[in-house]
Amino acid sequence: MLEQRAFEAEFLRKLDGLVLSATRARTRRAGRRVIGRAQGAGIEPENYREYAAGDDLRFLDWNALARLDDLTIRTFRADRHVEVSVLLDASASMGIPERDDKFGLARLLGAGLAYVAMSKNDPVRLAAFGRRASAAGLETTRFYRRQESYVELRPFVTGLAAGGETRMAAAVGTLLNERRAPGMVFVISDFLVAAADYETALADLSAAHHEVKVVHVMGTKEMAGDYPPGAYRIRDCESGATREVTLGPAAAAACRARATAHANRVRAFCASRGITYAEAFGAEAADEIILREFPRLGGLI
Amino acid sequence: MGLLEPLNLLLGLSLAALVAIYLRARARPTITVSSLELFAEAAAPVARSRTLRVDALFWLEAAALTALTLAAAGFYLREPKPASRVVREALVFDLGAAMNARESDTSRLDAARQAALALIDSAPAGREFSVIGYALDAQLIRAAAGRGAELRSAILALTPVAVAPRPAALSAALIDANGAAKIDLFTDHQPAPELLRDARAHAAVAIHLIGGPVENLALVSLDPGTPKSSQGHALIRNFSARAQPCELVIDAAGREVFHSTLILDPRAAAMVGFGPLAQGGMVRARIMTADGLSADNERYALAPSVAPARALVVSPDNATRDDLARILLAVNPAYRVTVVDTTPAALSSLAGQKFDLAVIHDFSGAAIDAAARFVIFPPPANGESGRVVGSSIAQAELRGRAGAPPLATPVTLGPTRALALPAWMEPLALGGVAGDPSSFVLAGIGRTPGGSNAVIGFDVRNHLLLDPDRLDALLLTIDTLRLLAAPTDARVVATGDFVPVATFAPATLLTPSGARSQLIPDRSGRVRFRAVEAGRYALQSGKKTTTIYANYYDAGESDLAMAPGADTPAAHMAHMIEAAGMHRESQVVQQTTPLAALVILLLLLESVLLARRSARWGVSHV
Numbered sequence: 001m002l003e004q005r006a007f008e009a010e011f012l013r014k015l016d017g018l019v020l021s022a023t024r025a026r027t028r029r030a031g032r033r034v035i036g037r038a039q040g041a042g043i044e045p046e047n048y049r050e051y052a053a054g055d056d057l058r059f060l061d062w063n064a065l066a067r068l069d070d071l072t073i074r075t076f077r078a079d080r081h082v083e084v085s086v087l088l089d090a091s092a093s094m095g096i097p098e099r100d101d102k103f104g105l106a107r108l109l110g111a112g113l114a115y116v117a118m119s120k121n122d123p124v125r126l127a128a129f130g131r132r133a134s135a136a137g138l139e140t141t142r143f144y145r146r147q148e149s150y151v152e153l154r155p156f157v158t159g160l161a162a163g164g165e166t167r168m169a170a171a172v173g174t175l176l177n178e179r180r181a182p183g184m185v186f187v188i189s190d191f192l193v194a195a196a197d198y199e200t201a202l203a204d205l206s207a208a209h210h211e212v213k214v215v216h217v218m219g220t221k222e223m224a225g226d227y228p229p230g231a232y233r234i235r236d237c238e239s240g241a242t243r244e245v246t247l248g249p250a251a252a253a254a255c256r257a258r259a260t261a262h263a264n265r266v267r268a269f270c271a272s273r274g275i276t277y278a279e280a281f282g283a284e285a286a287d288e289i290i291l292r293e294f295p296r297l298g299g300l301i
Numbered sequence: 302m303g304l305l306e307p308l309n310l311l312l313g314l315s316l317a318a319l320v321a322i323y324l325r326a327r328a329r330p331t332i333t334v335s336s337l338e339l340f341a342e343a344a345a346p347v348a349r350s351r352t353l354r355v356d357a358l359f360w361l362e363a364a365a366l367t368a369l370t371l372a373a374a375g376f377y378l379r380e381p382k383p384a385s386r387v388v389r390e391a392l393v394f395d396l397g398a399a400m401n402a403r404e405s406d407t408s409r410l411d412a413a414r415q416a417a418l419a420l421i422d423s424a425p426a427g428r429e430f431s432v433i434g435y436a437l438d439a440q441l442i443r444a445a446a447g448r449g450a451e452l453r454s455a456i457l458a459l460t461p462v463a464v465a466p467r468p469a470a471l472s473a474a475l476i477d478a479n480g481a482a483k484i485d486l487f488t489d490h491q492p493a494p495e496l497l498r499d500a501r502a503h504a505a506v507a508i509h510l511i512g513g514p515v516e517n518l519a520l521v522s523l524d525p526g527t528p529k530s531s532q533g534h535a536l537i538r539n540f541s542a543r544a545q546p547c548e549l550v551i552d553a554a555g556r557e558v559f560h561s562t563l564i565l566d567p568r569a570a571a572m573v574g575f576g577p578l579a580q581g582g583m584v585r586a587r588i589m590t591a592d593g594l595s596a597d598n599e600r601y602a603l604a605p606s607v608a609p610a611r612a613l614v615v616s617p618d619n620a621t622r623d624d625l626a627r628i629l630l631a632v633n634p635a636y637r638v639t640v641v642d643t644t645p646a647a648l649s650s651l652a653g654q655k656f657d658l659a660v661i662h663d664f665s666g667a668a669i670d671a672a673a674r675f676v677i678f679p680p681p682a683n684g685e686s687g688r689v690v691g692s693s694i695a696q697a698e699l700r701g702r703a704g705a706p707p708l709a710t711p712v713t714l715g716p717t718r719a720l721a722l723p724a725w726m727e728p729l730a731l732g733g734v735a736g737d738p739s740s741f742v743l744a745g746i747g748r749t750p751g752g753s754n755a756v757i758g759f760d761v762r763n764h765l766l767l768d769p770d771r772l773d774a775l776l777l778t779i780d781t782l783r784l785l786a787a788p789t790d791a792r793v794v795a796t797g798d799f800v801p802v803a804t805f806a807p808a809t810l811l812t813p814s815g816a817r818s819q820l821i822p823d824r825s826g827r828v829r830f831r832a833v834e835a836g837r838y839a840l841q842s843g844k845k846t847t848t849i850y851a852n853y854y855d856a857g858e859s860d861l862a863m864a865p866g867a868d869t870p871a872a873h874m875a876h877m878i879e880a881a882g883m884h885r886e887s888q889v890v891q892q893t894t895p896l897a898a899l900v901i902l903l904l905l906l907e908s909v910l911l912a913r914r915s916a917r918w919g920v921s922h923v
Contacts, residue, residue, distance in 0.1 A: 230330070231329055235333050236337045244346050245340055245344065258340075
């Protein structure tokens with residue numbers, strides 16, 4: 001399976017040297033990657049300045065007040081790290097068609113993005129959503145900061161199984177309920193769900209000042225709709241709904257058109273919200289996707 | 302059934318295969334897709350598929366083949382069996398202590414008797430009933446026979462005993478009922494389902510839950526304390542869901558030492574202190590308040606005597622002598638303890654002295670003159686024949702003590718000598734070697750005309766008796782000492798225990814209910830009986846009378862407030878079981894081939910007609 005490659009040395013060598021650039025999240029909170037000048041929540045002292053009305057009295061230097069009878073505020077360097085969360089869609093549709101290995105590709109890309117983010121010691125975690133993930137709809141790892149910890153993601157990445165319904169908005173809701181500082185969120189999914197669900201999810205993430213990046217995963221056979229001509233009963237892997245159809249060249253062409261239209265719709269929504277969109281169509285082109293789409297997602301050399 | 306025969310089974314399976322092939326041929330391949338939206342524009346097939354297509358011709362043919370198969374295998378219907386057949390029923394009665402609980406004027410056993418007699422009266426002709434009772438063990442009171450006066454008198458003669466019924470006894474009673482078509486179990490406790498599983502395999506089991514909630518007070522324990530030294534305590538428990546008054550009277554040696562009325566909280570226990578007693582002897586506590594069960598309202602205990610007594614401790618080990626002397630004084634502070642080692646000089650100082658109790662460690666001590674002897678870790682070359690096996694064990698373990706449940710974790714002991722007790726001794730503890738399931742006797746006690754004797758096989762050096770991790774070794778030692786120091790004419794036992802008494806002559810036993818029986822001693826001079834009534838037993842042999850006091854308490858039996866009533870789901874289930882059982886026994890099977898043949902002929906005729914019509918319409922599914 002493709003996700004096993006995520007922990008091969010050859011794959012990781014390709015990712016070495018890539019740096020994940022963050023724009024929105026860092027500037028809104030604590031400046032750019034350079035050291036911030038705003039009153040930060042860090043612990044490293046930066047400077048002293050005169051007290052002004054409205055300053056937090058917790059930062060008042062009481063020693064200076066006692067000795068000099070002067071109100072002085074201590075300032076600290078802001079925490080410059082950006083939390084990176086990689087949300088993997090682990091619903092049943094990610095495992096269908098099995099030959100496309102969409103879920104393997106999604107896990108490979110998710111792990112690769114985590115590896116790149118770790119190169120600058122940014123805290124990174126993986127999260128998966130799907131009905132079976134957990135009662136809350138979201139299963140997450142803890143945050144890892146150093147690339148030496150990358151291998152600790154392996155049990156999570158290889159242990160995931162696709163199943164259940166896509167409930168992206170619910171999973172994002174669970175994520176936002178953690179009330180963490182805005183950071184960077186990668187959403188890796190096939191988005192084969194009602195448009196309202198993924199649009200709500202992505203809009204909520206943006207509204208919470210997260211820098212959102214979308215990786216749209218689709219399978220080659222899935223998009224081609226190429227089945228031997230004949231009458232079939234098709235069953236939706238998530239809802240279990242069935243339909244009876246006649247498949248053949250005309251149906252395959254219609255399927256391709258629907259898949260393209262679906263991708264365009266996701267892309268257009270992302271563009272309208274300022275969300276970075278990258279497509280990952282076909283597991284067989286994984287290397288090409290990494291080279292082509294990672295820079296688009298912020299992976300800079 | 303005919304379908305269990307290989308040929309008939311093959312016919313049935315081939316028919317199922319035919320239907321499966323047809324359904325498979327009619328089925329349409331199903332593919333699972335990631336989303337139906339991708340195929341929204343795919344056209345629907347011209348003809349819709351259905352898993353069960355209504356194809357009258359095929360299903361008629363299948364019905365004809367089914368009927369043929371059933372006819373070949375044998376087509377059975379059930380009809381009522383002839384009424385002349387004899388059916389045996391077993392009436393199984395719980396004779397545990399709680400069945401003696403009284404509700405208004407009648408006991409639970411009375412209610413069970415009435416229910417059983419009503420059942421007998423309403424039973425159809427041809428029924429035979431057996432009567433079985435169980436408590437400590439199962440007893441076939443009356444074998445299956447008619448429903449005459451003998452059956453009624455057997456039921457009316459049932460008597461509950463003051464012990465908790467054992468699950469093994471119920472299992473044995475159900476085994477005794479083997480052969481009965483129906484078992485009626487009269488009890489006040491819902492038995493565990495696994496106990497009834499085997500019985501239900503061969504008979505219908507109807508459980509008649511007797512009794513309702515009854516308020517009850519019980520004397521849980523009685524500790525006389527040490528006369529002139531420490532207080533005694535009585536523990537009383539209220540099993541009622543309401544606060545209850547409890548009038549408690551405690552007598553010691555015929556004098557009342559405590560008399561008070563307490564108010565006990567609902568389902569609570571209270572510890573009552575009394576004394577210290579002025580002298581040793583028998584202590585009796587009684588709950589005078591009327592309640593549901595009387596057996597647990599009286600309790601006896603034996604307070605140690607305060608008369609000065611001489612005790613001797615002999616051991617080659619200085620620390621062991623010190624340990625044993627401390628334990629002796631803890632058991633009875635009235636002992637004046639003499640401690641000597643095993644050197645000839647020390648032993649010579651004992652010449653001419655007589656002791657009430659001698660505790661002899663790792664020494665034969667045959668020359669010591671004592672009324673009671675307690676030998677610990679006897680040397681292999683013991684002159685007293687039969688007491689000690691020569692084999693010594695480097696490390697043994699204590700697995701259980703008499704009168705106590707088996708130890709969850711065996712107590713590791715040091716050097717030990719496996720004992721082979723003579724016939725006049727009773728085992729007090731069992732042990733073994735770690736990893737070896739076989740056991741041997743670790744301790745025993747007995748009485749000869751010369752006095753009382755006890756023996757413990759393990760060594761108590763290195764302060765083994767004071768080791769908190771090996772508390773059971775200390776408890777065994779203390780219990781043995783108490784038994785040795787107890788008077789020979791009075792004993793306190795628990796109901797259900799076998800009581801051996803060394804009388805050395807035939808004896809007459811007078812039970813608490815007033816019944817008399819003759820007991821013949823065995824070769825060792827002991828008579829044995831089982832105390833199944835709570836209260837005072839008198840054993841008279843010649844001019845000597847030994848009094849045995851039997852105490853009864855069992856939390857499960859005394860808790861009468863929780864007894865299921867007739868309206869509980871369990872009782873309802875019992876009636877359902879009974880109904881099912883009656884239904885089962887009233888039916889037999891009978892072959893009805895003519896009916897099957899008629900159905901087949903009709904079906905074949907109709908299928909032939911349809912085949913002719915389908916040929917005209919061009920139907921080609923079959």
